[in-house]
Amino acid sequence: MSYYLDFSTADHVVAPVVSFTDSFTFEIDASFNGVDGSKQFILWNGDDNFQKTFQFRFSSGNMEVGNFGNFFISVAIAGFPSPVTDRNLYTVELTGSGATLKQNGTTVGSASGSFFTSSDTSGSFTVGNRHSRSLFIDNMQLYGLTTITDTGDNRVYTFPSSGLTLPEASSSTLDGGLPNFPADDSQWVFYAPPAVTPVKPSVTNLLATSARLNWEQG
Numbered sequence: 001m002s003y004y005l006d007f008s009t010a011d012h013v014v015a016p017v018v019s020f021t022d023s024f025t026f027e028i029d030a031s032f033n034g035v036d037g038s039k040q041f042i043l044w045n046g047d048d049n050f051q052k053t054f055q056f057r058f059s060s061g062n063m064e065v066g067n068f069g070n071f072f073i074s075v076a077i078a079g080f081p082s083p084v085t086d087r088n089l090y091t092v093e094l095t096g097s098g099a100t101l102k103q104n105g106t107t108v109g110s111a112s113g114s115f116f117t118s119s120d121t122s123g124s125f126t127v128g129n130r131h132s133r134s135l136f137i138d139n140m141q142l143y144g145l146t147t148i149t150d151t152g153d154n155r156v157y158t159f160p161s162s163g164l165t166l167p168e169a170s171s172s173t174l175d176g177g178l179p180n181f182p183a184d185d186s187q188w189v190f191y192a193p194p195a196v197t198p199v200k201p202s203v204t205n206l207l208a209t210s211a212r213l214n215w216e217q218g
Helices: 212-218
Strands: 002-007 017-019 023-032 040-046 056-059 064-068 070-076 087-096 098-103 105-112 124-126 140-149 155-157 188-190
Touching: 017 140, 023 056, 056 087, 064 087, 064 098, 064 105, 070 098, 070 105, 124 140
Parallel strands: none
Antiparallel strands: 002 140, 002 188, 017 124, 023 087, 023 140, 040 056, 040 124, 056 064, 064 070, 087 098, 098 105, 140 155
16 A cells, blocks of 8 residues: 655654765655745755755746755746646755756756765755755655665655654664654555556666655556
């Protein structure tokens, strides 16, 4: 049975922790009730220095990857200002020399440059808010989350039917916390496989993950 995690109020946060040296990739399988142009932050990584954090967000008609004040990838959202409602697999690959944004396995944006230093490579990783700031997303349905690093700190998060934990497939010590979700399990929503199989992401040199398998199977 398959479940997704429903972000239905403004204080929902998922907060696993990731560290890396020179390469960090995350994949998020998600849909939305509508993202129309407000600055709603989808993913966040970095230490406590506000200037050194990484973001993937929808903002003012664009998908953006960058850090505060410097969004080095900005891709127009198709159909904007119509809200984004489709389920998609988003992949962000960050290295010491560049960044790539993919949607359903297809590269939609890239940039060259050094976007982080060694002091940026360990810290909180959250879904649904902008670190400790008061900006949250409250209309997302999360189906899959995977992180991949050059240090082998690779995580595949699974989606149960209850509880306040986002389990990691290999070790409970890597589980994500759901500190502000309701205690009645209403955030876990059952869904049936779609009648039509979604677009299969292209094969990359990344490790095979259950997040990608979840995407292929619906």
